[in-house]
Amino acid sequence: MAENKFIVRAAPFLKQREDVKTIMWTVLIALLPATLWALYLYRFRALSVILFTLLFTQLFEIIFLRIRGNKNIIESAFDGSALVTALLLALNLPSGSPWWMCAIGGFVAMLFGKHVYGGLGNNPFNPALVARVFLLLSFPTIMNTWTVGLNPDIITGATPLGLMKTEGLQAIQNLDLWRLFIGLPVESIGGGSIGEISELAILAGGLLLIARGIIKPLIPIIYILTVFIFTGIMYFVNPAAYANPIFHMVTGGLFLGAFFMATDFVTTPLTMKGKFIFALGCGIITSLIRLFGSYPEGVSFSILIMNALTPTIDKFTKTKKFGG
Amino acid sequence: MGNLIIIAIDAMLISNIVLMRFLGICPYVGVSKRQGTALGMGFAVIFVMTFATVISFLIQRLILDKFGLQYLQTIVFILVIASLVQMVEIMMKKVAPALFHALGIYLPLITTNCAILGVAFLTIQKDYSFVQGLVFSITAGIGYMIAIFIFAGIREKFDFADIPKPFQDASIALITAGLLSMAFFGFAGIVKL
Numbered sequence: 291m292a293e294n295k296f297i298v299r300a301a302p303f304l305k306q307r308e309d310v311k312t313i314m315w316t317v318l319i320a321l322l323p324a325t326l327w328a329l330y331l332y333r334f335r336a337l338s339v340i341l342f343t344l345l346f347t348q349l350f351e352i353i354f355l356r357i358r359g360n361k362n363i364i365e366s367a368f369d370g371s372a373l374v375t376a377l378l379l380a381l382n383l384p385s386g387s388p389w390w391m392c393a394i395g396g397f398v399a400m401l402f403g404k405h406v407y408g409g410l411g412n413n414p415f416n417p418a419l420v421a422r423v424f425l426l427l428s429f430p431t432i433m434n435t436w437t438v439g440l441n442p443d444i445i446t447g448a449t450p451l452g453l454m455k456t457e458g459l460q461a462i463q464n465l466d467l468w469r470l471f472i473g474l475p476v477e478s479i480g481g482g483s484i485g486e487i488s489e490l491a492i493l494a495g496g497l498l499l500i501a502r503g504i505i506k507p508l509i510p511i512i513y514i515l516t517v518f519i520f521t522g523i524m525y526f527v528n529p530a531a532y533a534n535p536i537f538h539m540v541t542g543g544l545f546l547g548a549f550f551m552a553t554d555f556v557t558t559p560l561t562m563k564g565k566f567i568f569a570l571g572c573g574i575i576t577s578l579i580r581l582f583g584s585y586p587e588g589v590s591f592s593i594l595i596m597n598a599l600t601p602t603i604d605k606f607t608k609t610k611k612f613g614g
Numbered sequence: 615m616g617n618l619i620i621i622a623i624d625a626m627l628i629s630n631i632v633l634m635r636f637l638g639i640c641p642y643v644g645v646s647k648r649q650g651t652a653l654g655m656g657f658a659v660i661f662v663m664t665f666a667t668v669i670s671f672l673i674q675r676l677i678l679d680k681f682g683l684q685y686l687q688t689i690v691f692i693l694v695i696a697s698l699v700q701m702v703e704i705m706m707k708k709v710a711p712a713l714f715h716a717l718g719i720y721l722p723l724i725t726t727n728c729a730i731l732g733v734a735f736l737t738i739q740k741d742y743s744f745v746q747g748l749v750f751s752i753t754a755g756i757g758y759m760i761a762i763f764i765f766a767g768i769r770e771k772f773d774f775a776d777i778p779k780p781f782q783d784a785s786i787a788l789i790t791a792g793l794l795s796m797a798f799f800g801f802a803g804i805v806k807l
Binding site: 357358402405406407408409412414415420423424427575578579582583584585588590591592594595597598599601602605 | 649763764765767768770771772774775776777778781786789790792793794796797798799800801802803804805
C-alpha cells in the first residue's frame with residue numbers, strides 16, 4: 291500500500307517558531323557586537339551601565355506587570371522585550387553613567403514608555419528613546435560627558451558632532467573617517483554613547499536582523515540615505531561651512547537609531563509606503579537638528595517625532611481593499 | 615521676508631504654542647479624541663487667533679499706547695476678544711452659515727482661551743510690527759493645529775489599548791502630550807530669532 295503523503299490539516303501552516311520571545315532574543319543577539327565593542331572600549335564603565343540598566347528595567351517591568359494585575363507574570367516579564375528596551379537604553383547612555391540614572395531611565399521607559407499605555411504593543415513611542423530623551427533633558431551635564439575609549443585614565447572630550455557644533459568645521463576636518471566607522475578611539479575625542487561608537491558592529495547586527503527577516507531593510511536604507519543626501523547637498527553647496535556627508539554617516543547614533551530603533555514594529559508605520567515616509571521624515575529631521583539645531587545630535591528626537599506621526603501616516607497610507 | 619519666515623517656523627515648531635509654551639491645554643486635551651474634530655478645532659483656533667491678534671494689536675497701538683493706558687491691557691484684551699468673537703459668530707450665522715456650521719461648537723469654546731490671549735500678548739511683548747504680528751498669529755494657530763492633529767492620531771489608537779484605569783482619558787492624554795513636547799525639544803535652535 292502506498293504511503294499517504296497528503297497530510298490534511300487546518301490552517302495556520304506555521305513552519306517557523308516566531309513569537310515575541312524569539313524576535314526579542316534575536317534582537318538581543320544582534321545587539322551583541324555593539325555591546326561587546328562597548329565593553330572592550332570602556333570596560334567596567336560600560337559594564338556597570340549595561341548591568342544596572344538591564345537589572346532596573348527588568349525589575350520595573352515585573353513590578354508594573356504585577357500592579358496591572360497580569361495573570362501570567364513569568365511568561366510576560368521574561369519575553370525579553372524589557373531586556374531589549376533596557377539594552378537599547380544602555381547603549382544610548384554615556385560610559386560611566388551613575389546607577390541611579392540607569393534606574394530612573396528604566397523606570398521612565400517602563401512606566402511612561404510602556405505600561406501606562408497598556409504594555410507591549412500599545413505604546414506610541416519607543417520606550418528606550420522616551421527614557422533617553424527624558425534623561426537628556428533632565429541631566430544634560432551627565433548626558434553630555436563623553437570619555438575617550440580604551441584609555442585607563444578617564445579623559446573626557448566632545449564627540450565629533452559636538453565638536454562640529456561648538457568649535458566649527460575645522461575642528462573635525464582631520465578626523466580619520468575610517469577609524470570612526472570601525473569605532474576605534476581617537477585621541478581626545480569623546481566616543482559618544484557606549485553603543486553607537488562602532489558603525490561596523492551595528493551594521494553586523496543590523497544585517498543579522500535583516501537576514502533573519504526580523505526587520506525589512508527599507509527603513510534603515512532610506513533613513514541613512516536621506517541623511518546622506520541632505521547633508522551631501524549642503525556640503526556640495528558650501529563645503530566650507532558644512533561637513534562631508536560621510537562624516538555624518540559614521541558619527542553619532544545614526545546607524546544605531548536606523549537599524550534598531552526606527553525599525554521597532556510597534557511604533558512605526560505598517561505599510562511600505564508608510565515606512566518610506568517615516569524613514570524620510572527621520573532623515574530630514576535628524577539632518578535639520580544636526581546642521582542647524584542647538585543639540586549636536588538629532589536621531590532620538592527625530593525618531594520620537596516620527597513615532598508621534600506614525601498613526602497619522604498609517605491612516606493616510608492605508609492600502610485599498612481588493613476590488614474596493 | 616526672511617524675518618517673517620523665521621517667525622513662522624519658530625511659531626509653528628520651536629516655540630509651539632501648546633508643546634513649548636503650554637498654552638491652550640484644555641481644548642488640546644478636550645477635543646483631541648478624533649482627528650476630524652481636532653482639525654475643526656485647529657481651523658477655529660487659526661481663525662480666532664488671527665482675528666483677535668489683529669484687533670488687539672490695533673487697540674494697543676491706536677488707543678492704549680496713545681493715551682498711556684497700558685495698565686488696562688489685560689482687561690481690555692479679554693473683553694474685546696470675547697465680545698468680538700461672539701459678535702462675529704452671530705454675524706457669521708447670518709452671512710456665512712456654511713462656515714458657521716464648519717466651526718460649530720469650537721468657536722465659543724476658544725473665545726476666552728489662554729492660547730488666544732497669550733498670542734495677542736506675545737505680539738505686543740515682542741514688539742512685532744503689524745505684518746509680523748499677523749504672520750505670528752496665523753502660524754501660531756497652524757502650530758496649534760499641527761500639534762492637536764498629530765495628538766488626536768495617537769489618541770485614536772487608545773481605543774484599542776488596555777490602558778490601566780487610573781490613566782484613562784485625561785491623564786494618559788496629558789502624559790502623551792508631555793512626551794510629545796519632549797520630542798519637540800529637538801527642534802530647539804533650528805532657526806534663531
